[in-house]
Structure formats: C-alpha cells, structure tokens
Amino acid sequence: MRRELRYAVTGLRRRPLLRLVAWSVPEALPSAVLGLAVAHAVDDGFLAGRPLVGLAWLGALLLSGLAGAVGARQVFAALGDLVEPVRDDLVRRVVSGALRAGAAGRADDGAVSRLTRQVEIVRDRYAGLIVVCRGFLVTVVGATAGLLTIAPQVALLILPPFLLGCALFLATLGVAAGRYRAAVRADERVATAAGTVLAATRDIAARGAEEHAARMVAGPIAEQAAAERGLAWLAVLRTLCFAVGGWLPLVAVLAAGPWLVDGGVTAGAVLGGLTYVLFGLQPALARLFSGLGGSGLRFVVTLGRILDAADQPAPPPRPAIPLGYAVALRGVTFAYGPHAEPVLRGLDLDLPEGDHLAVVGPSGIGKSTLAGLVCGLLRPDAGTVLVGGCAAVEVPESARVLIPQEAYAFAGTVRDNLTYLRPDVPDPTVLAAAEAVGAAALVSRLGGLDADLRPAELSAGERQQLALVRAYLSPAPVAVLDEATCHLDPAAERVAEEAFAAREGTLVVIAHRISSAFRARRVLVLDGTGAALGDHEGLLESSPLYRELVGHWSAADAPAPTP
CATH class of the missing domain: 3.40.50.300 (P-loop containing nucleotide triphosphate hydrolases)
Known part of the structure; x- marks a missing residue:
C-alpha cells in the first residue's frame, strides 16, 4: 500500500491543497462550538433562568454553521483542481502501457476495464478520500478542542474508546485489502471472458457452442460473486468497530454521570460532551469507516492494479523477419x-x-x-x-x-x-x-x-x-x-x-x-x-x-x- 499512498500524496498539487486547508479552518468552527454552545446555553442560560442567554449561545452555534457552510463550499471548489490531474495521469499510464504491450505482441486483456472503469473508480474514490479524511480531521480537532474547554474529565471518558474504535478499524484494513484485490481481479476476468465470447459470437453460433460459451463466463461470474460476498462481511467488522468507537464513549459518559456531577462537572458540560459524541464524533467516525473501508480500499487496490500494469518493463523488441514474408x-x-x-x-x-x-x-x-x-x-x-x-x-x-x-x-x-x-x-x-x-x-x-x-x-x-x-x-x-x-x-x-x-x-x-x-x-x-x-x-x-x-x-x- 505504500506505493499507492505515496502516489496519492505526491499527486496533491500544492496550491489547491493550501487553498483546501485554509478553507477548512472556518469549516471546523461548527465542530468546535457545537458542544460548547450547548453547555453554556444550558448552564448559563436555561438552568440559570436566563433564556435569552441560552438562545444567544444557540444563535452563535447557528452563525458558526453558516461560516462552516461557506468554508465547505470553497473546499469543494478546490477539489477538482486536486483530482483531475491525477485522473489525466492515470489515463496516460493506462493507454501508454496498453500500447507498449500491443506493440510487443502481448495481449493486455484488462486494459479496457482499467481505462473505462478502474480509472474512474480511482478518480471518484480519490476525491471521496480527500473529503472524508479532511472532514474527519476537522471534526476531531474541533471536538477535542471543545471537550477540553468545557470539561477535561468528559474528554478523558470520550476520547480513549473513540481512538480505540479507530485503531481496531485500521487493524482490519489488511484483511479488507486482500478481499478487494480479489474482487478487482475477478472483475477483470469477467471482462476478459465476456470479451472473448462476444468476439467469437459468429463462430459460436455457427458451431452451436452456446452452452460452452455460457460455461466460459459462468466460472468468472461465480468467482466475482464470491468476492462480492467476501466484501459484504467487511460491513460486519466495521459495525463492531463503530460500536466501540461511536457508542462506547456515549455509554461511558452516561455511566459516569453521577461521578462527574459529584466532581463538579455541570449538567451543561455533560450534555455538551454527549452532543460532541452524537452530532460530531459519531457521524465523523461513520464517514471515515465508510470512506476508508469502502472507497479507500477500492482506491488502493484499483490504483495498484493500474500502476502494476503501467510500470511493467518494456519487453525486448520483436525479431525482424529474417527470411522474407512467406x-x-x-x-x-x-x-x-x-x-x-x-x-x-x-x-x-x-x-x-x-x-x-x-x-x-x-x-x-x-x-x-x-x-x-x-x-x-x-x-x-x-x-x-x-x-x-x-x-x-x-x-x-x-x-x-x-x-x-x-x-x-x-x-x-x-x-x-x-x-x-x-x-x-x-x-x-x-x-x-x-x-x-x-x-x-x-x-x-x-x-x-x-x-x-x-x-x-x-x-x-x-x-x-x-x-x-x-x-x-x-x-x-x-x-x-x-x-x-x-x-x-x-x-x-x-x-x-x-x-x-x-x-x-x-x-x-x-x-x-x-x-x-x-x-x-x-x-x-x-x-x-x-x-x-x-x-x-x-x-x-x-x-x-x-x-x-x-x-x-x-x-x-x-x-x-x-x-
């Protein structure tokens, strides 16, 4: 995976990347203010008998959301400048590799699949990964800053299980990568088998070989179906990891509620911590799991297939015709x-x-x-x-x-x-x-x-x-x-x-x-x-x-x- 990750990182152009980082700052405001505004609205406003103060804090939360929306809009405007050059480079690699193979007389059966499907998979997943990873970091940094501001004790209950869930999820990526590789190879075999049968349609019909042609594609189709079922089991692992990282912090805060109150933590701070979990960290974790566990692995495996084919050494030149052209x-x-x-x-x-x-x-x-x-x-x-x-x-x-x-x-x-x-x-x-x-x-x-x-x-x-x-x-x-x-x-x-x-x-x-x-x-x-x-x-x-x-x-x- 190192080669694919290195390609993804080096493909980031500096100026669009700096623009994306800069506009991520205002987008982080809602994540940072979310629980903090709820905590102050409860403690300093509604519980203190000052509803206008509580409404003012909620209004500040609304304003931060507007600032975040402006930042998000500019982030997506910069995304195309990061992604399209990578797609263009991959198209050049696929076409050049296929031409080299064809010139050497070596059939490149997967070239069509790489050009028409796999390059588009990489382009779409690359954009999705940038959005997901950036959004996850923005949310976690903002939520951590907010938690430490309102109550460090609450932060100690939330962050460890949250990070544990992330670590467990990352540990499953190796198994998931293997299954995604199997799925990509199965997809190429289906394309190759189907192309062979379609190219010989006239001869197959003339010879009455329809049943054999169906058997030729049945094996690759069954293999692809098995690979897709293997991918479905990854969803089960992701659900378990999400339970640890997304729901265990919530249970921990609720279970420790009496201890927190006895220690001087206000009801608003506890509610603010729960708000960070439910409306900040949980959605961010779900997007990360979906992005890395689905799009991310498909990106790495598909990109690896493209780079493997494109980076093959040029074959030796074919021999000249020594005895004329009989x-x-x-x-x-x-x-x-x-x-x-x-x-x-x-x-x-x-x-x-x-x-x-x-x-x-x-x-x-x-x-x-x-x-x-x-x-x-x-x-x-x-x-x-x-x-x-x-x-x-x-x-x-x-x-x-x-x-x-x-x-x-x-x-x-x-x-x-x-x-x-x-x-x-x-x-x-x-x-x-x-x-x-x-x-x-x-x-x-x-x-x-x-x-x-x-x-x-x-x-x-x-x-x-x-x-x-x-x-x-x-x-x-x-x-x-x-x-x-x-x-x-x-x-x-x-x-x-x-x-x-x-x-x-x-x-x-x-x-x-x-x-x-x-x-x-x-x-x-x-x-x-x-x-x-x-x-x-x-x-x-x-x-x-x-x-x-x-x-x-x-x-x-x-x-x-x-x-």
Missing part, C-alpha cells in the same frame, strides 16, 4: 475454448511471397479466425503459424496489415486518416493510392487531404474506402482483407482487389462475394471439417462446396483471373 501454417488447430469444437483443425497452408489467395466458405466457418491467426492476433491451440520463418505472434506489426469488415475512421484531417500507418508519405503518393483503390472521388468530395473528417457523416462503404487506401499505403508486405469491401458494390470491390493484387506483396482476401475467388491466383475453401486449395477451375471439379458457393456463376460471367 506465410506458412503447419497443423494449425484453433478452438474458442478447451471444450469447444475446433474452428480450424490440422490446417496446412503455404503462402509464398507475392501470392494472391481468396478464402471462401459458409459464414462462421473460420475464415476470420484464419485472418486473425495469420496476423498474429490469435494463437493456435496446436501447430504453428510462421511469417518469414518466425512465429506470427512475434513478428512486427509492420509486416502485416489487416482490414476488418467494420472499418475505422477518426476525427482529424483526411490525410491523417489515410497516412497514420505511414506518416511520411508525400501527398502525390497518397492521391495515387486513392486513385488506385477507387477512392479518389471520395477524397475529392470530402474536400481534399487537408479537409476535416467527420466520421459520423461517412457511410460504411466510405469508411471502407478510406481504410483500403490506408492499408494500400502501409509498408506491410502482407495484406489481409477480411470482408473489407462488403459495403462496396461489385465494381468498386473489383477495383480495390485488383489494386491490392498489383501492389507488391502477398494478398489474402476473406471473400464476401464469390467473385473475389475468380480474381485470385488460388482459392482456399473451408467447410468446417477440412480445407481444399487450388485454382478456380480445379476446385469446380474437385470441391462440391465450392461448386455450391459459385452457384449460378460461370467462368464466362466471371472476370478473368489476375495473371
């Missing part, structure tokens, strides 16, 4: 889970440099899975996937470019969207690439390369055209189009595929239309039990599934294959 699959088997039916089984495939392969088959048969394996996004359960003689997952991303079905465009200029895989490319080359893949008219309509792009105003086909230009400009020698032209018409699809076929390098097309197979040098047919590889004419003779997919097409209707 792709080879040897006995590759892949399934979405240990008990699921394999999507690919024992697949052998060679893609020599400069090849043009179309992959066809029914929906959910494993075509996108094959693309993920070639690009190193998935690891095979058995067999190997090699690019240039190296394992695909260890090859630099610059060797391959993947265009998925749902193309991505971001706010920025048209040039930014087209060149972020190759930022130094000159404008004439960018325009030539747009012309080659059939996107020149789109670039012109958008206002040219310097025009601002609004992704929400683009159609799905226009986003695909931009992504095609982006991939065409990429230096990657292996291009994988995973139904990357499904929102284009057949003529536009043909222009784009022929441009990529003429581009230097290897092209793999996960076919959306069977016409992609006519343009390819070779075709891979996946049927769920095996694979057939050959050219268009040969597969028409040897593969019943390919003949079925071709359907009403004929060689006379189809474009001529690319030489």
Whole structure:
C-alpha cells in the first residue's frame, strides 16, 4: 500500500491543497462550538433562568454553521483542481502501457476495464478520500478542542474508546485489502471472458457452442460473486468497530454521570460532551469507516492494479523477419475454448511471397479466425503459424496489415486518416493510392487531404474506402482483407482487389462475394471439417462446396483471373 499512498500524496498539487486547508479552518468552527454552545446555553442560560442567554449561545452555534457552510463550499471548489490531474495521469499510464504491450505482441486483456472503469473508480474514490479524511480531521480537532474547554474529565471518558474504535478499524484494513484485490481481479476476468465470447459470437453460433460459451463466463461470474460476498462481511467488522468507537464513549459518559456531577462537572458540560459524541464524533467516525473501508480500499487496490500494469518493463523488441514474408501454417488447430469444437483443425497452408489467395466458405466457418491467426492476433491451440520463418505472434506489426469488415475512421484531417500507418508519405503518393483503390472521388468530395473528417457523416462503404487506401499505403508486405469491401458494390470491390493484387506483396482476401475467388491466383475453401486449395477451375471439379458457393456463376460471367 505504500506505493499507492505515496502516489496519492505526491499527486496533491500544492496550491489547491493550501487553498483546501485554509478553507477548512472556518469549516471546523461548527465542530468546535457545537458542544460548547450547548453547555453554556444550558448552564448559563436555561438552568440559570436566563433564556435569552441560552438562545444567544444557540444563535452563535447557528452563525458558526453558516461560516462552516461557506468554508465547505470553497473546499469543494478546490477539489477538482486536486483530482483531475491525477485522473489525466492515470489515463496516460493506462493507454501508454496498453500500447507498449500491443506493440510487443502481448495481449493486455484488462486494459479496457482499467481505462473505462478502474480509472474512474480511482478518480471518484480519490476525491471521496480527500473529503472524508479532511472532514474527519476537522471534526476531531474541533471536538477535542471543545471537550477540553468545557470539561477535561468528559474528554478523558470520550476520547480513549473513540481512538480505540479507530485503531481496531485500521487493524482490519489488511484483511479488507486482500478481499478487494480479489474482487478487482475477478472483475477483470469477467471482462476478459465476456470479451472473448462476444468476439467469437459468429463462430459460436455457427458451431452451436452456446452452452460452452455460457460455461466460459459462468466460472468468472461465480468467482466475482464470491468476492462480492467476501466484501459484504467487511460491513460486519466495521459495525463492531463503530460500536466501540461511536457508542462506547456515549455509554461511558452516561455511566459516569453521577461521578462527574459529584466532581463538579455541570449538567451543561455533560450534555455538551454527549452532543460532541452524537452530532460530531459519531457521524465523523461513520464517514471515515465508510470512506476508508469502502472507497479507500477500492482506491488502493484499483490504483495498484493500474500502476502494476503501467510500470511493467518494456519487453525486448520483436525479431525482424529474417527470411522474407512467406506465410506458412503447419497443423494449425484453433478452438474458442478447451471444450469447444475446433474452428480450424490440422490446417496446412503455404503462402509464398507475392501470392494472391481468396478464402471462401459458409459464414462462421473460420475464415476470420484464419485472418486473425495469420496476423498474429490469435494463437493456435496446436501447430504453428510462421511469417518469414518466425512465429506470427512475434513478428512486427509492420509486416502485416489487416482490414476488418467494420472499418475505422477518426476525427482529424483526411490525410491523417489515410497516412497514420505511414506518416511520411508525400501527398502525390497518397492521391495515387486513392486513385488506385477507387477512392479518389471520395477524397475529392470530402474536400481534399487537408479537409476535416467527420466520421459520423461517412457511410460504411466510405469508411471502407478510406481504410483500403490506408492499408494500400502501409509498408506491410502482407495484406489481409477480411470482408473489407462488403459495403462496396461489385465494381468498386473489383477495383480495390485488383489494386491490392498489383501492389507488391502477398494478398489474402476473406471473400464476401464469390467473385473475389475468380480474381485470385488460388482459392482456399473451408467447410468446417477440412480445407481444399487450388485454382478456380480445379476446385469446380474437385470441391462440391465450392461448386455450391459459385452457384449460378460461370467462368464466362466471371472476370478473368489476375495473371
């Protein structure tokens, strides 16, 4: 916990912190005056037969409350200046760590959970801790000063059990921290399992693996539920500690009432002490327990998870491709889970440099899975996937470019969207690439390369055209189009595929239309039990599934294959 506490303390900016401390002084007035005003109102006012004096003391209490309200308002105004810089720093750490892991080919399954949920948990809890700890200190200092002023004997009865309750509560924080860590890890496992299942929805539905998918997420969900039940037991411990620190002082003062009166302590002083306990120390203790026992532990544990991931040393650089960029699959088997039916089984495939392969088959048969394996996004359960003689997952991303079905465009200029895989490319080359893949008219309509792009105003086909230009400009020698032209018409699809076929390098097309197979040098047919590889004419003779997919097409209707 030392690292997390050190981070929290060093994250406090000096000027907002001094402002917060300064405005805490007027806020402490009600806590200091509370019991004192009640004691004087009773002894010097109502019991002495001077009700106006008693009302005047209660009026002073009201005025101190107004001063405290002004201080509290200014405290909350300064809170944002303390908290938001910490949140911004954590976002930078999470994003930087995830990018480093991705660049090294190491999956960071918890990055989404850390960025979308855990950073916000830390931000909210950090603000809550500042408010709770500051309010607790303000109340305790004010109440202690007031107790010592009206009757030190009463203070000796109240403060020891109060401090004992605080100490007992602090002693439980170690156990509580362990349970919170378990809850955070369980939350990440649920996010990872759910993400895996959702990413494979199409293949799961095609294979009828819904029950297995449910079992994949059932274990993490049960683990998270057990962790949450463990957290609920912490409330029981907090209740016991609160009984010692919050109620035992009250019992002590009431039990010692006759002794206090015999010792010269006035009824107003006893009532003032009880007021400090009931309306000052008890609420402050309850807020502290709730803050540190709930928000505080979640803050420390969640912050620790973020810092652990962000502070991992940078992995060694991936090896360069020593033998070109030929792709080879040897006995590759892949399934979405240990008990699921394999999507690919024992697949052998060679893609020599400069090849043009179309992959066809029914929906959910494993075509996108094959693309993920070639690009190193998935690891095979058995067999190997090699690019240039190296394992695909260890090859630099610059060797391959993947265009998925749902193309991505971001706010920025048209040039930014087209060149972020190759930022130094000159404008004439960018325009030539747009012309080659059939996107020149789109670039012109958008206002040219310097025009601002609004992704929400683009159609799905226009986003695909931009992504095609982006991939065409990429230096990657292996291009994988995973139904990357499904929102284009057949003529536009043909222009784009022929441009990529003429581009230097290897092209793999996960076919959306069977016409992609006519343009390819070779075709891979996946049927769920095996694979057939050959050219268009040969597969028409040897593969019943390919003949079925071709359907009403004929060689006379189809474009001529690319030489």
